[in-house]
Amino acid sequence: MKSDTPGALRQAASLGLLLALVLGGRHVGIALPPAMGAVLGLGLMLVAGDLAADLVERVGLPHLTGYLLSGLVVGPHVLALVDEPAVHALAPVNTLALALIALSAGAELTWSLLSEGARSLLCSVGAQLLLVLPGSILALLAMRPLVPFLAALPLAGAVGVTLIWGVVAVSRSPSATLGVLAQLKPDGPLTRYTLGVVIAFDLVVLFLFAIAKNVAAILTDPGASFSFAVLHDLGVGLLGSVACGTTLGLLVALYLRVVGRELLLFLLIVSYGATGLADYFHFESLLLFIVAGFVVANISRQGERLLEAVAAGGRFIYVVFFALAGAHLDLPVLAKLWPVALGLVLVRAGLTVGSAKLGSRWANDTPLIRKYGWMPLISQAGVTIGMAVSIGQEFPSFGDALAAMVIAVVGLNEAVGPVLFKWALDKTGETGKAARTHGGLTAPAAPAPAQPG
């Protein structure tokens, strides 16, 4: 924790100067078209996010909290310096960030990591599914009278909606995990356990979410019937994502070995190109990139090079991703739904603690994992927000309301999760213990040579 007051004041003054510049420009200048507003918004989020990250670090909070706060403050619901159309126009930047995070997450999953922690990982995922999924469903059903859109549905429909919520509650945040790891450069049992569990959850949730949506569609629409064609489509989508990800991983490994230069440009092309392909074929882009990263790290010897290339843009990726997540937070909705959202957050947290401890006991984990293993599992961010968007699009009758509630819950988990994870890493003494000087999004790029004068 830094403690020099002049430094903090200087940073606060800089943040003030930045906001004054943008507010002044808005007052004096012409209105910008959305795309140009997005460029300004990008600059504002990058600089404000970086300044805010340094400021919150002084009070012991992780950088992600600073990024989120900056996005929230400059976003559409507070100062509105970055308005809704500009936030929408920045979607391609978010796509890039998500692709690189997933690629890096996959490259972090090595065979050794998986085989060493296989028992731990399986027990943790099993316990979470056994407790958090049904527990969250029952909790929301119990709160039904407090949730207007749920109270209006018949019991079967309400069960369908709560089923979706149950899967959403199980989802974790690889991006928040990697973001905290990037800042703290930790290494140790908790770090390895978290990496494996969080990324594994991502894969499980993708599958469960597709099934839950289908079942909910049947339960909420009496005219609908269950069709195995949906499972077929789901299977094709997942297998296609794995196949496409494997091919992409091999191509990336080949490029790294044969050409090995202009890596950032290459990753940019790969990210947008593969996301476009995934959209076209209805594949899961997140799964595709995780598989690609996994293939590069485990089938070739280019894993470290890939991680190094992604690390060069590490900070940029996190600032943009989390500042945009902050800008997406709908404060009016949060203000309206906070009692229910808070209740759901507390129930989810309680169930997560219980299931993590149960999983650790089954796996016979070390005392440190038993004590702190639940803390990295609280965060929710990009994947869950993506699920909320999908719910809003696919269920016209209740989707928007459920999505708003999910986003309210994510907002609270986003604020608390990274702080808890950082605290756990500090407590276990793993912070700053990474042996690598470079690599992926979990460790910052090596410093450039310092120049005198």
Next chain:
Amino acid sequence: MTSVLPLVVLAALATLITFMLERGGRTGYGWVAGSEFVLVGIAIGPLGLDLLSSELVTAVQPAVALTVAWLGLRLGLRFRPTTLRALGARLRVACVLEPVITLLLLRGLLEVLVRKGAFELSGPTAWVIAAVGSATTKSATQWARDKLRARGGVLDVLDTLSTLDDAVLVVAAGVLTPWLAPTGPARHVAVALGATLGLGAALAVLAALLLGRGALRTDIGWVVLLGVCALCTGLATQLGLSPVACAGVAGGLVGMFSRHADALEQLTRTTERPAVQVLLFLGGAALHQGYVALILGVTVAVLRGLAKLGGGYLGSRLLHPPARRADLGAGLLGAGGVAFAVATSIAAQLSTRQGELVLASAVAMTLLGDWVGAPALRGLLVRAENIPPLAREVPS
């Protein structure tokens, strides 16, 4: 995503073409200023196969504006007080005088053409074209060093001239952009220049603070530079100022006063050529009004060559031998880089027809700069004995 994907595919195609042109990627060059990207753009754009919709070209304009500002920032980062002081007064004056003379000569020649009724060119457009023509791409001298293994006094002077004459172009952009802005609070030149300096300075202060005093971390360096560049682009556009000039000021101040200036310059060095290549590609693809604009462009490029020869001759009068040569201007014919970026940026502000004329001129100057300028530079360096005899056989 739908608009980004084809652009990414086209950019990948263009990169592949360069890779093939540079014979396996060992030399780091395609053509000297990357003008093959212009040709690919023309081939794919409305004048060729028409594969690129005008909506797509319009959709990527903000990214283009950001790229232009990035080049301005890069340009600013190159300036160092110590380097400038070491040049000597005569060379410093020559660095300003040569592009200014070229600009005025080219503007005069264009005025003659317009008065003769050869072309319809508005006054502001003619000034923009003259400003764009005044700058020499640094790629030419870099190419001579890397590929021709040229070394010597004349090359050093040409290198300095081509680096510093961009400053004149950036100042011109700083004046011309607000002048051309249909609305905007800073239409008076003095106010516009003051606002550009103020905004650039404020952003440079922010950058310095974020970069900190310790060793520079590359990831933070990227965030700060990209953030400042995007802020320059957005705020300058909002205020009717030139993003490239604003970014140039911010970069210049960081370059002059930050302890990290050299590290930042080194960090971003490899981005310059790809950024220019994307602009060249989109510049070629944006041409759509037919061959009249290209004919004007070629005429302007020829006139620019003459103006450069004149500017180089007069500028060299200030210098000591061996740089004091009548044919010094022959080494300054290369075009592209920041000049092309400024042309792209200002063309977007003008009416479609006038913007097309500016772009066509920039395209023709870049092509002629590669086709004529590179051999002319080589010839000059051979005459000045700046190229070792064995390297003279290397094809240009």
